[in-house]
Amino acid sequence: MRKKLDITKEHCPMTFVKTKLELEKLSEGETLEVLLTEGEPLENVPRSAKEQGFKVLEVQHVRQNIYRVLIEK
Amino acid sequence: MKKLSIILFSGDFDRAVAAFTLATGAAAVNYQVNLFFTFWGLNVIKKKKGRSFTGKGVMARFFGFLSGGFKNLPMSRLNFLGASPKIMISLMKKRNVATLNDLLSAAIELKINLYACEMSIHILGLTKEDFIPEVKEVLGVPKFLELSDGGETLFI
Numbered sequence: 001m002r003k004k005l006d007i008t009k010e011h012c013p014m015t016f017v018k019t020k021l022e023l024e025k026l027s028e029g030e031t032l033e034v035l036l037t038e039g040e041p042l043e044n045v046p047r048s049a050k051e052q053g054f055k056v057l058e059v060q061h062v063r064q065n066i067y068r069v070l071i072e073k
Numbered sequence: 074m075k076k077l078s079i080i081l082f083s084g085d086f087d088r089a090v091a092a093f094t095l096a097t098g099a100a101a102v103n104y105q106v107n108l109f110f111t112f113w114g115l116n117v118i119k120k121k122k123g124r125s126f127t128g129k130g131v132m133a134r135f136f137g138f139l140s141g142g143f144k145n146l147p148m149s150r151l152n153f154l155g156a157s158p159k160i161m162i163s164l165m166k167k168r169n170v171a172t173l174n175d176l177l178s179a180a181i182e183l184k185i186n187l188y189a190c191e192m193s194i195h196i197l198g199l200t201k202e203d204f205i206p207e208v209k210e211v212l213g214v215p216k217f218l219e220l221s222d223g224g225e226t227l228f229i
Contacts, residue, residue, distance in 0.1 A: 013098030014171045020101040048102040
């Protein structure tokens with residue numbers, strides 16, 4: 001099952017806070033699709049997910065400055 | 074695990090926003106975070122959010138009323154009798170930036186450790202029950218040093 005989170009309208013620190021709280025809710029094997037903007041969110045969300053032991057399956061450019069990141073527990 | 078400990082001495086609205094932004098941001102990228110509230114900073118975590126005569130003894134109760142709570146935190150500059158924080162909150166909402174209220178809820182959800190200073194509480198005639206239930210412990214300097222050991226510490 002895939003969960004979705006859109007943080008394109010969020011600012012620091014809520015971009016990272018909302019992602020962290022959603023990641024915590026994932027069960028083993030579940031994935032979270034995060035829509036985020038380039039810059040700090042794109043640099044930090046995949047990196048800190050990896051640091052926390054999650055798998056970053058995909059980083060895909062959607063449109064303009066928006067990216068989709070797929071994270072699996 | 075990386076660790077960040079913040080001492081919030083100030084009861085100013087803007088400084089509290091800074092402390093909580095750092096605390097929640099750090100917790101979100103997997104830091105263990107300790108927030109230690111002392112003196113004016115205690116106003117941020119009082120159970121009673123407005124002005125109230127809390128504490129033991131006439132002087133302490135009067136002081137408690139004057140210093141107020143979460144809803145009366147003044148700006149460190151350009152406070153304009155409390156109008157500025159209200160303007161700032163409405164701007165934050167308009168620009169979709171987390172308010173102090175959002176940050177406090179996030180801090181609790183992220184399980185940031187909240188501590189209150191034993192000595193300040195004693196001066197003000199308060200007890201642990203005068204603070205929000207999420208406050209984990211009332212403690213002194215040695216315990217704080219032990220908890221913050223090996224990480225970064227900020228005084229705000």
